Amino acid sequence: MREPDHENSSQSLPAQEPSVTAHPQEVFGATQTPGVQQPSALSIRGLAKRFGDKIAVDGVSLEVPAGSFYGMVGPNGAGKTTTLSMATGLLRPDFGTALVHGVDVWARPLEAKKLMGVLPDGVRLFDRLTGEQLVTYAGLLRGMDRDVVKSRVGELLAAFDLQADAGSLVVDYSAGMTKKIALSSALIHAPRLLVLDEPFESVDPVSAANIRGILDGYVASGGTVIVSSHVMDLVQRMCSHVAVVAGGRVLAAGSVDEVRAGSTLEERFVQLVGGGHRTEGLEWLRTF
Numbered sequence: 001m002r003e004p005d006h007e008n009s010s011q012s013l014p015a016q017e018p019s020v021t022a023h024p025q026e027v028f029g030a031t032q033t034p035g036v037q038q039p040s041a042l043s044i045r046g047l048a049k050r051f052g053d054k055i056a057v058d059g060v061s062l063e064v065p066a067g068s069f070y071g072m073v074g075p076n077g078a079g080k081t082t083t084l085s086m087a088t089g090l091l092r093p094d095f096g097t098a099l100v101h102g103v104d105v106w107a108r109p110l111e112a113k114k115l116m117g118v119l120p121d122g123v124r125l126f127d128r129l130t131g132e133q134l135v136t137y138a139g140l141l142r143g144m145d146r147d148v149v150k151s152r153v154g155e156l157l158a159a160f161d162l163q164a165d166a167g168s169l170v171v172d173y174s175a176g177m178t179k180k181i182a183l184s185s186a187l188i189h190a191p192r193l194l195v196l197d198e199p200f201e202s203v204d205p206v207s208a209a210n211i212r213g214i215l216d217g218y219v220a221s222g223g224t225v226i227v228s229s230h231v232m233d234l235v236q237r238m239c240s241h242v243a244v245v246a247g248g249r250v251l252a253a254g255s256v257d258e259v260r261a262g263s264t265l266e267e268r269f270v271q272l273v274g275g276g277h278r279t280e281g282l283e284w285l286r287t288f
């Protein structure tokens with residue numbers, strides 16, 4: 001995983017549109033009533049990003065229904081982080097738009113960011129603060145009332161089982177604890193949309209179940225969650241919707257049942273993404 005390159009801009013790109021139409025995407029829409037416009041929590045249209053010669057994202061379009069638990073899956077280097085970074089205002093797209101509850105992330109960033117809580121992957125935290133200070137800082141940065149912040153910080157630290165380490169520096173946290181404190185910072189302002197890049201990576205099973213419980217409750221009360229993950233089983237069990245991304249494009253998107261089409265999500269993922277196992281080579285590894 002790489003950190004988003006904030007310096008990269010469209011200036012260095014050839015003046016051409018991404019190859020969206022050249023690579024039609026299989027987007028299912030059966031969950032929507034025909035003729036009825038469903039509100040999207042996140043609407044991504046034709047997002048594209050190139051790093052030098054590398055096309056990381058090649059015209060990704062997605063509609064994330066409000067109130068959905070939306071998984072984004074794909075092999076390493078598929079373009080998940082780059083897409084989510086562009087959709088949340090962390091990385092400027094070369095082409096395309098992202099709307100959060102109808103607000104353009106790049107045209108009206110302050111408004112859009114109020115609606116979102118983001119757990120980015122690979123972006124550094126202010127880790128010389130204690131866990132408690134970091135979450136407090138996130139709340140104050142959002143312009144929240146100091147007393148409200150104080151009480152929410154206490155509740156979040158308790159919910160994520162971080163009370164005992166509230167006074168320790170984040171730099172000394174384990175990887176899983178760091179995820180949990182970053183997630184607390186993303187939740188403090190009660191956003192309508194949560195975008196979480198690999199939230200369960202490095203998190204122990206008990207904490208993962210705990211986080212899932214918190215997220216399920218959030219979705220049940222009308223919030224929308226987008227998670228990227230490599231764990232197909234988890235996505236199949238946890239998410240209502242899923243997008244399969246590979247090579248910077250969406251291969252399939254829709255409700256989990258529509259996308260898996262009678263198979264497991266993992267089987268469908270392997271079918272869509274292809275690949276297969278390389279069996280030749282590495283003989284030296286079997287010679288002892």
Ligand SMILES: Nc1ncnc2c1ncn2[C@@H]1O[C@H](COP(=O)(O)OP(=O)(O)OP(=O)(O)O)[C@@H](O)[C@H]1O
Binds near residue numbers: 005051083
């Ligand atoms: N800042 C960058 N500079 C150059 N190339 C980049 C940069 N960020 C991403 N890439 C490239 O873009 C492609 C997509 O990367 P991205 O991190 O979005 O994939 P991903 O789907 O999140 O992967 P993973 O599942 O391994 O985390 C990769 O080929 C990666 O090497």
